[in-house]
Amino acid sequence: MIKNRLDTVLVQCKNAGRKMLIPYLTAGDGGFALTEEIILAMAENGADGVVLGVPFSDPIAEAPVAQQASERALAGGASLAGIFDMVKQLRTKTDIPIVLMLYINTIFRTGKEGFFAKCKECGIEGVMVPDMPFEEKDEIQNFADAAGIHNISLVTAASEGRIKMIADDASGFLYCVAPNQGDGSVFLDQAKAAAEIPVIAEAEISDLELVLQRLDHCDGILLSSAIVELVEKYGAETAEAAALFVKKARAAMDMQ
Amino acid sequence: MSKAGRFGEFGGQYVPETVMNAVHELEEAYNKYSKDPEFWEEYRRLCCEYAGRPSLLYYAEKMTKDLGGCKIYLKREDLNHTGAHKINNVLGQILLAKRMGKKRIIAETGAGQHGVATATVCALFGLECEIFMGVEDIERQRLNVYRMELLGAKVIGVNSGTGTLKDAVNEAMRDWCMHIDTTFYLIGSAMGPHPYPTMVRDFQKIISEEAKVQLMEKEGKLPDCVVACVGGGSNAIGAFYDFIPDESVRLVGAEAAGMGVETKLHAATVAKGDVGIFHGMKSYFLQNEEGQIAPVYSISAGLDYPGVGPEHANLYKTGRASYMAITDEEAVCALEYLSRTEGVIPAIESAHAVAAARKIAPTMKQDEIMIICLSGRGDKDMQQIAKYRGVNIND
Structure with a gap:
């Protein structure tokens, strides 16, 4: 079922046999103007979607790199209201699908109905909520459905016995957090076999080799830390570095 | 589901x-x-054999007389091995x-x-x-x-x-x-997350189960009020649990008001918090309007937490228990008071319950009974209390 831009891009990529490239970055890290600039640079250089982390005071599911980005963004005054404004503004310039990664308390406190209505109004296509497992999904599912927003599910290597259950009920794409070493590809194959929707694998590091090793086992890659690390390193100059990184990754992925 | x-x-x-x-x-x-x-x-x-249970239910006679209200008993969790519940x-x-x-x-x-x-x-x-x-x-x-x-x-x-x-x-x-x-x-x-709140409650309910039997032996009746300090709320839920069905028993939690609930420096979750979802549970949390968890403050490290256990949230919401916010100053005074009145030095956490009891007891009748859960002993806090009072106990 086509809900929004994300579905359109998922279908386009599938039809074209193109592996998806979806970078993550923390919204407001370095200021909203920088976030906007980076998203546009990545969109122009081959990113198929963007996951925007909503800064949170206590990001329990985040690795240290993203924790620090969240702290920097909050210290810089980033807010959910600011993120909505930025995306609305961004929608006059790009159609790249945008998914928010955020903690359940942000949605709950904002008001579930109002939150998803606002997502729709601003042009956000999906949410990923790391502290809302399958068993608690109906906390938000009806509200997300009513607004036509994907509530994207996640599976990890620790999801043994749960992958099918989660995949059957998943929306948009299935996000797979695979271990960097060892049986990462085995786990991805299991997810791929269980899911009818595209399987997007996490690549935690900026190592293109690993990204490429994963490609045969999934429909795309979510770069969870590469861009965040660039922001940490280059600050206000990140857009250029991000454009270059995405361009290189895109070319390498298309070559394979 | x-x-x-x-x-x-x-x-x-x-x-x-x-x-x-x-x-x-x-x-x-x-x-x-x-x-x-x-x-x-x-x-x-x-x-029994390792932790030293059952803990004493001690009649605080001097405190009772001094406050001039109900009869006060201390449930002495401070006497357990390692000094707390x-x-x-x-x-x-x-x-x-x-x-x-x-x-x-x-x-x-x-x-x-x-x-x-x-x-x-x-x-x-x-x-x-x-x-x-x-x-x-x-x-x-x-x-x-x-x-x-x-x-x-x-x-x-x-x-x-x-x-x-x-x-x-x-x-x-x-x-x-x-x-x-x-x-x-x-x-x-x-x-x-579940099953922790239930499981921890089940391992702490021994406090109220013992207290009920002990008081029945001493007084032949139920208490009228049970007071305990609340951070996450484990000693309080343990002290309350067996009395929850006994509706005549008033249950009071003492949470940390730090420098005062009207300031930003407190940890008074029930008084000042809103419903949210954090650390695996839906409960009350101190947070801003966008759901960022607030930094909290209390002199007591054990009560310095921006949330409260979900069973307490429900006891509050349904009106079965009430919660009182106690400032640093009130807690330190209560610590000193209990030390001098009964020769018992409570933990600064437990002193919040003693402070609440000092407010409630004088309003109760002499034939009524209050149990204070004395969740821990105060040895660990001496450095900090001395510092709070401007006394240097370091060489």
Whole structure:
């Protein structure tokens, strides 16, 4: 079922046999103007979607790199209201699908109905909520459905016995957090076999080799830390570095 | 879809997918062993022979006379081995961890009492033990850090956020996510995802079960009021639980008002918090309008937490219990008061309950009875109380 831009891009990529490239970055890290600039640079250089982390005071599911980005963004005054404004503004310039990664308390406190209505109004296509497992999904599912927003599910290597259950009920794409070493590809194959929707694998590091090793086992890659690390390193100059990184990754992925 | 572990609208299992199998494994193990008489027999034996239970129910005669209201009893959890109620829960969870075949125990700690209890029982059972503690708390509870290390535990300083209890919980949860196969996360309060709030409550309810029997022997009746301090709320839920069906018993929680609830420096979750979802549970939390968890403050590291256990949230919402906010100054005065009146030095956490009792007792009748849960002893706090009063006890 086509809900929004994300579905359109998922279908386009599938039809074209193109592996998806979806970078993550923390919204407001370095200021909203920088976030906007980076998203546009990545969109122009081959990113198929963007996951925007909503800064949170206590990001329990985040690795240290993203924790620090969240702290920097909050210290810089980033807010959910600011993120909505930025995306609305961004929608006059790009159609790249945008998914928010955020903690359940942000949605709950904002008001579930109002939150998803606002997502729709601003042009956000999906949410990923790391502290809302399958068993608690109906906390938000009806509200997300009513607004036509994907509530994207996640599976990890620790999801043994749960992958099918989660995949059957998943929306948009299935996000797979695979271990960097060892049986990462085995786990991805299991997810791929269980899911009818595209399987997007996490690549935690900026190592293109690993990204490429994963490609045969999934429909795309979510770069969870590469861009965040660039922001940490280059600050206000990140857009250029991000454009270059995405361009290189895109070319390498298309070559394979 | 199953709605496990709800207290009214509160509770739940809001944790990352990474730990869901572990949470279910724990839930199944708890369901199994909580029906096993042998499990409870071992728990009770350790409570009696190792931790020194039953704890005394002591009639505080001088305090009673001085306040001129109801009769006051102290439930002396401070006399347990390791000096607080925390050991009740640790013994229960370690017995469970042992049966689950877990070799590594992790825990968070605020004041260090839960950390010390965990390190103690890990030493007893020969288990690897790592304790997460905020750097701010390490600073104000150096003695407990030393005790934990002496007992063979590794204390890991947590730098992130405010460097207090909530950050220690964050870090322990992250560690659990990464070492799910080998590690048992021993949560110290009646909080977190299901089954923790229920399980911890079940290991702490021994407080109210004993107190009920003890008071019946001494007075032949139920108390009229039970007072306990509340951070996450484990000693309070333990002290309340067996009295919840007895509607004549007034239940009062004392939470930390720090510099005052009208300031920003407090941890008065029930008085000032809003419903939210954090640390695995739906409950009340101190937070801003966008749901960012607020930095909290209290002189008491054990009450310095921005949330409260879900069963307390429900007791408050349904009106079964009420919660009173006690400032640092009131708590320190109560600590001094109990020391001089009864010769009992309470933990600064427990002193919040004593302070609440000092307000309530004079309003009650002389033939009425109050039980104060004296959750811990105050030795660990001497450095900080001296500092608060401007006394230098360092050489």
